[in-house]
Structures are given as C-alpha cells and as structure tokens.
Amino acid sequence: MASNVRTRFAPSPTGYLHIGGARTALFSWAFARRHAGTFILRIEDTDVARSTPAAVQAILDGMSWLGLDADEGPFYQMQRMDRYKAVIGEMLAAGTAYRCYASTEELDRMREEQRARGEKPRYDGRWRPEPGKVLPAPPAGVEPVVRFRNPVEGVVAWDDLVKGRIEIANAELDDLVIARADGTPTYNFCVVVDDRDMGITHVIRGDDHVNNTPRQINILRALGAEVPLYAHLSMILGDDGAKLSKRHGAVSVMQYFDDGYLPEAVINYLARLGWSHGDDEIFTREQFVAWFDLDHITPSAAQFNTEKLNWLNAHYIKHSDDARLAADVASRLARRSVDPETGPRLESVVALYKERVANLNELADAAELYCVEAHPSDELLAQHLTDAGRAALASLKARLADVAWEKSALNQAIKDTMAEHGLKMPQVAIPLRVATLGVAQTPAIDAVLEVLGRERVLKRIGRYV
Numbered sequence: 001m002a003s004n005v006r007t008r009f010a011p012s013p014t015g016y017l018h019i020g021g022a023r024t025a026l027f028s029w030a031f032a033r034r035h036a037g038t039f040i041l042r043i044e045d046t047d048v049a050r051s052t053p054a055a056v057q058a059i060l061d062g063m064s065w066l067g068l069d070a071d072e073g074p075f076y077q078m079q080r081m082d083r084y085k086a087v088i089g090e091m092l093a094a095g096t097a098y099r100c101y102a103s104t105e106e107l108d109r110m111r112e113e114q115r116a117r118g119e120k121p122r123y124d125g126r127w128r129p130e131p132g133k134v135l136p137a138p139p140a141g142v143e144p145v146v147r148f149r150n151p152v153e154g155v156v157a158w159d160d161l162v163k164g165r166i167e168i169a170n171a172e173l174d175d176l177v178i179a180r181a182d183g184t185p186t187y188n189f190c191v192v193v194d195d196r197d198m199g200i201t202h203v204i205r206g207d208d209h210v211n212n213t214p215r216q217i218n219i220l221r222a223l224g225a226e227v228p229l230y231a232h233l234s235m236i237l238g239d240d241g242a243k244l245s246k247r248h249g250a251v252s253v254m255q256y257f258d259d260g261y262l263p264e265a266v267i268n269y270l271a272r273l274g275w276s277h278g279d280d281e282i283f284t285r286e287q288f289v290a291w292f293d294l295d296h297i298t299p300s301a302a303q304f305n306t307e308k309l310n311w312l313n314a315h316y317i318k319h320s321d322d323a324r325l326a327a328d329v330a331s332r333l334a335r336r337s338v339d340p341e342t343g344p345r346l347e348s349v350v351a352l353y354k355e356r357v358a359n360l361n362e363l364a365d366a367a368e369l370y371c372v373e374a375h376p377s378d379e380l381l382a383q384h385l386t387d388a389g390r391a392a393l394a395s396l397k398a399r400l401a402d403v404a405w406e407k408s409a410l411n412q413a414i415k416d417t418m419a420e421h422g423l424k425m426p427q428v429a430i431p432l433r434v435a436t437l438g439v440a441q442t443p444a445i446d447a448v449l450e451v452l453g454r455e456r457v458l459k460r461i462g463r464y465v
Helices: 019-034 054-065 079-095 103-116 187-197 207-222 253-258 262-271 285-291 306-318 322-335 344-354 359-370 376-386 387-400 407-421 425-437 445-452 456-462
Strands: 005-010 038-042 072-076 096-099 145-147 155-160 164-169 178-179 202-206 227-235
Touching: 005 202, 019 054, 019 072, 019 145, 019 253, 019 285, 019 359, 054 262, 072 079, 079 096, 079 145, 079 178, 079 187, 079 207, 096 376, 145 207, 155 207, 155 227, 155 376, 164 207, 178 187, 187 207, 202 207, 207 227, 253 262, 262 285, 262 306, 262 344, 322 344, 322 359, 344 359, 344 445, 376 425, 387 407, 387 425, 387 456, 407 425, 407 445, 425 445, 425 456, 445 456
Parallel strands: 005 038, 038 072, 202 227
Antiparallel strands: 096 145, 145 178, 155 164
C-alpha cells in the first residue's frame, strides 16, 4: 500500500478518553504507522453545550501518555465554522441541499401521524424541491434548517474492512439536516467536510457509527469527493459479558495511570482487544506496528479482561528499567506527601519488589515502608513482638552493629541469633520484619536489611528492645 494512507481519530470532548476510544485511536495510529502514512487528531467539539476544555485536555493527556502522537492536529471543528458554512452555500447553489421551513411542531405532528399509520417516522420531503413541484412561500419569521437532498433510489453500499459488505437502501434514509436554524452545521456534515478536506483514506471507528456511514457516503458523493475505506470496530464488553461500564474498564485512560499501569501494558492490552497476530500475547509497540493490519480484526465483540491486563502490567513492570520505575515511584510518593529522600535509594527498593507487584501503586506502597517509620498494628505487635521475639531482636541488634553490611553477613547474623535462642527462621525473621517495616511479609529478610541500611535498621529495632 502506498504511503498516502491518512487516518484520523476524531473524539468528541463531551467526556474523558475511555478504553473504547483509546483502542480506536491506537488502531488508527498503528495503521498509519504501518503504511508510513499520516495520523490526524481532530477534536469534534461542535456540541457546545457538552464539550468542555477539561475534556479536551483529558483527551490530549491520554493520547500523550499512551504515546499516540499525531502527525497533524489537533484540529478543532469550532475553528472551521466558516468552512462548513461555505460548503453549505455551495450545496444550496448546486441543488444538493435545500432550505426547509417546517416548524418543530409541524414535524412532531407529521411523525405522530406516521406512527399512527404504522409507518417509520421520518421527514416526508415537504420542502424538498422536485421537478413540477410547487413549494409554498417561505413563512414569515421562520428561520429554515438546511437539509441534504438524499438520493431516493438505489442503495448506498460499502465493503467494510471489518464487517464485510453493507448495503442500505436510499429509501430508508430521509433528508438529513446539515445546518440548524441558527446556521450551525450538524455532526454528520462536519465529519464529511473534514474527511474530504483532510484527505482521509481510511476511517477506523466504532461500530456505533455504522448508521452514520451511508449518510456520510452520500454527502461525500454529492460533493464529488472520493469515499474513504471504512473499518467499523465492534464494541468492547466487560468481564461479565455486559456492555462496558465504569465498573469494568470504561473509565478515563488517565485513571489507568492513577491506578499504576504502565502505558506499554495498556497499549499491548488494547492491541489484543479484537485483533490478533497468531498466538502472540506480549509484544512491543514496534512489533505491533510491523504486524498490524485490518484483516485480523474480529467482527465480533471483544471482551475486557481485568485479570489479563493486570498480568500484562506485572510483566512489563518486572522487565522495566529500575531507574524509570524509581522515578515514577518517587512522583507517587511525593503525591502522598512522602519524601523519597528520607529512605534508601529507590532503585534498590524497586529492584527488590518489582517482581512481586501488579502495579506501580503497590510498588509505591512497598517503597513507602522504607521512607517512613514503621507503624505495625497492635495485632502484629502482640503476635510477633513477644518476650522471646524481643530478646532475639536485642541479640541481633548487637550483632548488626558492626557486621559487614551485605546479604551473606546479614544472613549469618540472623542464623547465629537463631542458634543462640534455639529459634527457627520465621521466629526471628517475622519479628524483624514487623520491627523494621511494620509488616509480616517482605522479600528475603537479608535483602531487606541490606537495602534499608544499618542506621535505619538499628534505629527501628531499637524502638522495641
């Protein structure tokens, strides 16, 4: 395929960027990258009542975090109003659009009568110009809408790159309003003008837009524009098979950042939501771009699986650079008002825990224990800081005062304390964990002590002996 591929992601800023939108953006981005084409970001903000600057920023933040960089844009439809109005003027002059003076009340009565007759409610073309048809004089004081003069015969058809051949009879489509009475253009019209002006070759979007496609194709043809290829992605279902909701994934993409996911884990997971490359489950962004095509997108609904996302996230954390993870953990600690400088090197803590956590918040939880004084619960103190446990810690504290501060020597000091008091490893190690970190379970205790450092270990043990 030639490198003139041009795709677009065109979200409406009436809410955050959620998983479904992010997958659409990813597939559009990857298809453009795969074919050395152009990926365009377009903000469809004509719904003035519901579009907000905060929602626009949430979209931009989500795209940036996922690394879905646009080659052109963001373009904003509200900044293109003059262009849309100019095209409407051209269509009125060409006879492919016309003014309709029917009032809201008149249209409501028309639909009620149609329903009473068992007909599908639709505009009946009363103001549509036809050869030999005499239209009434425009009523005084009524601002007209502008309607597209949709073909009345034949079918509009396209070979959907995901769903296959789709055909809709033009008789099923009434004359769409393309400009409201106040002159503002409508969604379907703006989309068509933008796709034509921006030279979009492939429209990859959710299948909730399938019903818009025949109308948009007809308008494109009326404008003499080339019709792009369409690929409509099926919806994403929740873990339970129901429509995706906030309960299982339909949250802002940035919520995944807040919840401690790495962007590469989310990208890898989104890539497998309805697309596959053999049995490959884990792959880099570069591999995904090299492999991505539209032929292997399933037309059936994809199912969100939180457990699999968590598994992927754990994999990527495990294989991430310690310094990169430490920088993220430091920022998370700072948001908790915890100074990471009060603890040992975060890289050391990260290296100790990164194979044991599912997300970055769990990693930050672990790191926090090394930066603040331990505050074990009364239950843990009563269970593990018994007289025997405290006596063992006192002996160990004395040994740790001058032992070489590396794992093998620390391990030997613990074993010598066990022998002295006739105890088993858990009877020394668990009280030591509780005293130093305030929890009963940690990685290997000699590794914990080595990372925590002599001064902190002796000070923390000293609170109990």
